[in-house]
Amino acid sequence: xxxxxxxxxxxxxxxxxxxxxxxxxxxxxxxxxxxxxxxxxxxxxxxxxxxxxxxxxxxxxxxxxxxxxxxxxxxxxxxxxxxxxxxxxxxxxxxxxxxxxxxxxxxxxxxxxxxxxxxxxxxxxxxxxxxxxxxxxxxxxxxxxxxxxxxxxxxxxxxxxxxxxxxxxxxxxxxxxxxxxxxxxxxxxxxxxxxxxxxxxxxxxxxxxxxxxxxxxxxxxxxxxxxxxxxxxxxxxxxxxxxxxxxxxxxxxxxxxxxxxxxxxxxxxxxxxxxxxxxxxxxxxxxxxxxxxxxxxxxxxxxxxxxxxxxxxxxxxxxxxxxxxxxxxxxxxxxxxxxxxxxxxxx
Numbered sequence: 001x002x003x004x005x006x007x008x009x010x011x012x013x014x015x016x017x018x019x020x021x022x023x024x025x026x027x028x029x030x031x032x033x034x035x036x037x038x039x040x041x042x043x044x045x046x047x048x049x050x051x052x053x054x055x056x057x058x059x060x061x062x063x064x065x066x067x068x069x070x071x072x073x074x075x076x077x078x079x080x081x082x083x084x085x086x087x088x089x090x091x092x093x094x095x096x097x098x099x100x101x102x103x104x105x106x107x108x109x110x111x112x113x114x115x116x117x118x119x120x121x122x123x124x125x126x127x128x129x130x131x132x133x134x135x136x137x138x139x140x141x142x143x144x145x146x147x148x149x150x151x152x153x154x155x156x157x158x159x160x161x162x163x164x165x166x167x168x169x170x171x172x173x174x175x176x177x178x179x180x181x182x183x184x185x186x187x188x189x190x191x192x193x194x195x196x197x198x199x200x201x202x203x204x205x206x207x208x209x210x211x212x213x214x215x216x217x218x219x220x221x222x223x224x225x226x227x228x229x230x231x232x233x234x235x236x237x238x239x240x241x242x243x244x245x246x247x248x249x250x251x252x253x254x255x256x257x258x259x260x261x262x263x264x265x266x267x268x269x270x271x272x273x274x275x276x277x278x279x280x281x282x283x284x285x286x287x288x289x290x291x292x293x294x295x296x297x298x299x300x301x302x303x304x305x306x307x308x309x310x311x312x313x314x315x316x317x318x319x320x321x322x323x324x325x326x327x328x329x330x331x332x333x334x335x336x337x338x339x340x341x342x343x344x345x346x347x
Contacts, residue, residue, distance in 0.1 A: 001055050001056075001057065001058075002051075002055070003051040003054060003055065006037060006051075006054040006055045006056075007041075007046045007054060010037060010038065010041040010054065011041075011046075015038050017038075017042075017075075017079045017081060017105055017107065018075070018077065018079070019107045019108075021075035021076055021077060021079065022075065022076050023073045023074060023075045023076070023081055023082075023108070023111070023113050023116075024073070024074065024116070025071055025072070025073050025074075025113075025116040025117045025119065025120040026071065026072055026073075026074050026120070027069075027070070027071055027120065028059075028060075028063050028069075028070035028071060028072055030056075030057075030060040030063075031078075032070075032072050032074065032080055033055075033056025033057065033059050033060050034056050035072070035074070035078070035079060035080030036053060036056070036059060036070070036072065036080050036083050037053065037054050037055070037056055037059075038080070039080050039081070039082075039083055039103065039105055040053045040054060040083075040103070041054065042105055042106070043103050043104075043105070043106070049238045049239075050101075052068070053083075053101065062087075066128070066129070067087060067088050068085050068086070068087040068088075069085060069086045069087070069097070069121070069124055069128075069130075070083060070084070070085045070101075071083070071084050071085070071117040071118070071120045071121040072117060073104075073108070073113035073114065073116055073117045081104065081105040081107075081108040081111075081113050082102075082103070082104040082105065082108065082113040082114040082116075082117045083101065083102065083103055083117065084099075084100075084101065084102040084114065084117045084118045084121050085099075085100065085101040085102075085121070086098065086099055086121060086124060086125075086130060086133055087100070087101065090234075090243060090275075091134075091301075091303075091304045091305070091309075092245070092304070092305050092306070093131075093303055093304060093305055093306045094129075095129055095130065095131040095132070095188075095303075095306075096131060096132050096133070096134065096303050096304065097130050097132075097133050097134075098133070098134055098135065098136075099121075099133045099134065099135035099148070099151065099153075100135055100136065102114060102117075102118065102144070102147075114147075115147065118147060118151060122151050122152075125185060125187050126187030126188055130187075131186065131187060131188035131189070131303060132184065132185055132186035132187060132188065132189075132302065132303050133151075133153070133184070133185050134153070134182060134183060134184045134185070134301070135148050135151075135153060135182070135183050136159065136162065136180040136181070136182055137180060137181045137182075137183060138178050138179075138180055139178065139179045139180060139181060139323075139324040139325055139326060140165065140178050140179075140323070140324075140325060141325060142325050142326070142327040145181060145183075145326070145327040145328070145331065146327055148183045149183070149327070149328065151183075151185065152185050153183030153184060153185045154183060154184060154185065154210055154211060154330075155181050155182070155183055155328065155330055155331045155334050156182055156183070156184045156207050156211075156299050156300045156301065156302065156334075157181075157182035157207075157298050157299020157300060157301060157311050157334075157338075158179070158180075158181060158182070158298060158299055158334055158335050158338040159179060159180045159181075159182060159271075159273075159298060159311075159313070160179040160315065160319035160320060160321055160324065160338070160342075161177040161178075161179055161270055161271060161315060161317055161318070161319045161320055162177070162178060162179055162180045162239070162241065162271065163177060163178050163180070163239050163241070164176075164177055164178070164238075164239065164240070165177065165178050176320070176323075177270060177317065177320070179319070179320065179321075179323070179324045181326065181331055181334070181335075182299060182301070182311075184211075184301070184302045186211070186212075186213065186302050186303055189212075189213060189214060189303065190214065191214040191215070191216065192214075192215065192216070192279060192306075192307055192308075193215070193216045193218050193279060193307070194215040194216065194217055194218070194278050194279070194307070194308055195218050195219070195220035195221075195278050195279065195280060195281050195283045195284065196217055196218065196219055196220055196278070196284075197220045197222075197278075197283055197284040197287040197288075197310070198219060198220070198222065198284060199287065199288075199291065200287070200297055200310070203297060203337055203341070204300055204310075206333075206337065207299060207300045207334065208300065210330070211302065213302060213308075215308070218281075219284070220278070220281060220282070220283045220284025220285075220287070221281045221282055221284050221285060222284040222285050222288055223282075223284075223285050224249050224250065224251055224253075224282065224285040224286070224289065225249055225250075225282060225285075226250075226251075227248070227249075227250050228248075228250040228252050229246065229248060229249055229250030229251075229252055229253035229256065230246070230247040230248035230250070231244050231245065231246055231247070231253070231256060231257075232244070232245045232247060233260065235264075237267075239270075240268065240269045240270040240271065241269065241270065241271045241272075241273065242260065242264055242269060242271070242272045242273070243273045243274075243275065244257070244260070244272065244273065244274045244275065245274075245275045246274060246275065246276050246277070246286050247277075249282040249285055249286050253286065253289050254289050254292060254293050257272075257274075257290075257293050258293065260272070261293075261314070261316075264316065265316055269316055270315065270316055270317040271313060271314070271315055271316065271317070272295075272313065272314045272316070273298065273311060273312070273313045274290055274295060274311070274312045274313070274314075275301070275304065275309050275310070275311060276290075276309065276310040276312065277304075277305045277307055277309060278300075278307060278308045278309060278310050279305060279306070279307025279308065280307075283310065287310065287312065290312045291312075291345070293314070294314055294345050294346075295312040295313060295314045295345065296312065296313060296314070296338070296341045296342045296344065296345035297310075297311075297312060297337075297338060297341040298311030298312055298313045298338065299311050299334070299338065314345075315342070319339075319342060321335060321338075321339045321342075
């Protein structure tokens with residue numbers, strides 16, 4: 001079954017879930033696949049960008065392989081009314097999973113269904129090859145931030161104007177772009193070097209407060225070695241976001257980024273993000289190059305590469321810091337830190 005066939009099936013078989021049934025949280029089973037697909041269709045219609053959650057056998061296979069680890073809230077009659085997952089996404093480190101894909105059937109949103117599914121999911125962290133997790137909590141409300149904090153996540157980065165609102169729920173369409181706070185939780189770690197770029201020494205020390213990361217702090221080299229840069233670029237057209245991972249430094253990096261930016265502006269993109277490996281001595285030089293191209297600090301990404309990562313980003317639209325709703329004092333301090341860095345990049 002492909003996406004088109006799955007959506008045709010869902011559209012041709014309307015399904016009403018009884019309200020008020022008792023439910024319990026369970027790890028995903030293949031028999032839950034159709035219920036998960038119906039849940040996504042009920043919340044997003046045909047607009048969710050990832051095919052897997054509409055196609056029962058594909059979701060079952062991803063859970064079998066361990067690339068996705070889903071939990072559901074299932075009623076006594078077998079209906080799926082909430083879903084949450086840990087899954088491999090952008091990080092090069094296969095032992096760092098993203099926490100997300102969380103949603104609840106509207107008629108069960110006043111219950112604890114999603115909370116129970118998330119509570120069960122968190123039992124996997126630190127086991128079964130999952131050393132740590134991260135999540136992007138939306139900032140047009142604070143509910144997801146509270147849940148992520150309850151899951152022992154700590155704010156380490158800010159992504160203003162990350163996604164169109166309708167990418168999260170259809171009822172948010174027309175609300176512009178939504179920013180996110182990025183939370184990390186690391187349960188399995190070992191001592192490793194962190195090459196600290198001089199311009200962000202104080203900011204990164206602030207972000208690391210409260211973490212129990214064991215790091216050998218070394219000042220990063222601000223020079224750029226000879227050779228061409230290596231950059232992996234991922235384009236997300238539905239979001240208007242490009243993500244660039246710098247895997248090797250080079251003097252040609254600024255020119256390549258300028259050419260990329262020109263293409264992305266022509267395609268009405270909103271944001272370019274760059275990921276730099278702080279486990280590499282050359283991180284400082286790459287940061288200087290990015291700052292010279294108008295990129296601003298986004299935050300710290302623990303164990304992103306196995307070693308820690310640094311997020312820098314360039315907005316091609318208004319980041320709308322003022323529209324972000326932040327739950328915690330730490331989150332507000334981090335947003336202010338990132339806003340000040342963005343203002344510097346605009347000077």
